Amino acid sequence: MKILIVEDEPKTGDYLRQGLAEAGFTVDLARDGLDGLHLASTEDYDLVVLDVMLPGLDGWRVLQALRQAEREVPVLFLTARDSVDDRVKGLELGADDYLVKPFAFAELLARVRTLLRRGTKTKEADTLRVADLELDLPRRRVSRGGRRIDLTAKEFALLELLLRRHGEVLPRSLIASQVWDMNFDSDTNVIEVAVRRLRAKIDDGFEPKLIRTVRGMGYVLEAPACP
Ligand code: CA
Numbered sequence: 001m002k003i004l005i006v007e008d009e010p011k012t013g014d015y016l017r018q019g020l021a022e023a024g025f026t027v028d029l030a031r032d033g034l035d036g037l038h039l040a041s042t043e044d045y046d047l048v049v050l051d052v053m054l055p056g057l058d059g060w061r062v063l064q065a066l067r068q069a070e071r072e073v074p075v076l077f078l079t080a081r082d083s084v085d086d087r088v089k090g091l092e093l094g095a096d097d098y099l100v101k102p103f104a105f106a107e108l109l110a111r112v113r114t115l116l117r118r119g120t121k122t123k124e125a126d127t128l129r130v131a132d133l134e135l136d137l138p139r140r141r142v143s144r145g146g147r148r149i150d151l152t153a154k155e156f157a158l159l160e161l162l163l164r165r166h167g168e169v170l171p172r173s174l175i176a177s178q179v180w181d182m183n184f185d186s187d188t189n190v191i192e193v194a195v196r197r198l199r200a201k202i203d204d205g206f207e208p209k210l211i212r213t214v215r216g217m218g219y220v221l222e223a224p225a226c227p
Contacts, residue, residue, distance in 0.1 A: 001116060002026040002044065006036030006062065007051040007078070012101075016049065019105050020112070033057030037065055045073050047115055049108075050095075052079045052086070060093055067094040070139060074115045078103075128163040131223040133202060133210060135163055144206055154179060155198045162211065162221035171218040195219055 003025045007013040010031075017029045028043070030036035033054040040048050040062070048066075052059035059077055066073070074096040079086055090098050096118075097111055128135040132145045140156065142149045151159065157179045162170065172191050176182050180190065195211065203209045208224045 001046045002028070003047045003049060003112070004028045004030065004036065004039055004043070004045045005049045006030045006033065006040075006054065006059065007049070008032055008054050009051075012051075015105075016108070019109070020049075023109055025112075033059065033062045037062045040066055040073065041069060041071060047112060048073055048075045049112070050075050050077045052077055052090070060089065063090070063093045063095055072138070074118070076108075076111055076115055128160065130163060130166050130210060130221060131208065132206075133163075135159060142202070144202055149201050151198070151201060154194060155201070158194055158198055159202070159221075162219065167220065167222045169214045169218050169220045175219070 001024075003020055005013060005016050005020070005027060007016060007029070008031050013029050013031065017027050020027045028039055028045075030039050033056045036048075036050065036054070037057060039045075050059045050062060054062070057065075059079075063075055063077065066075070075094070076097045076099065077090050077095045078099050078101055079090070080101040087098050096115055099108055099111060126137045128137070133142075134144070135142050135156075137160075142151055142156065142159065158175065161175065161178050175191050179194075195213075199209075199211045203211055210223060211219060211221050214220055
């Protein structure tokens with residue numbers, strides 16, 4: 001688990017870095033808001049501990065920029081101000097929790113662990129995955145082997161259905177009603193065309209092939225069983 005601390009006070013920053021590292025986390029420390037925003041936008045963190053009063057760019061603006069860029073990393077923000085307005089403002093901007101300075105390290109650690117547990121749960125529920133194929137529902141993104149794949153809205157809906165029911169053979173009639181909201185018409189090849197396009201995007205150039213046609217029955221998405 002990787003944590004970013006954004007804190008300009010050297011003592012507090014070092015103390016947090018050391019404490020979290022001793023608790024088994026990988027820790028990066030940024031000393032100002034710009035640095036913090038840069039790291040949080042380019043690296044993958046499981047959590048950001050963000051001080052509010054920072055030189056350059058304050059914690060609120062860092063948080064706002066992160067959320068505008070759709071970085072959904074959990075944020076625990078540290079505030080010296082014990083004012084309800086400030087806390088409400090932080091939570092409205094998309095912070096997940098806050099801690100008022102001064103705080104006991106044990107309390108920070110407990111909050112960090114709670115946020116990380118919550119983060120993991122959300123990730124599982126929001127991401128559909130088979131083999132190295134991933135569909136991220138809130139971000140509407142698909143990737144295979146870490147490579148981003150662009151899909152049309154219909155292709156996305158089709159893939160979502162196949163992933164949700166992976167391992168099941170889905171008849172064309174079911175796909176037609178779920179994805180196209182239409183009754184199956186044997187004269188139309190809309191579904192065949194869509195499946196072919198989707199397969200070209202997610203299976204061409206990748207192994208193993210995940211989408212299979214089951215002759216006379218429909219389509220199935222599954223990772224072939226290991227030999
Ligand atoms: Ca500060």
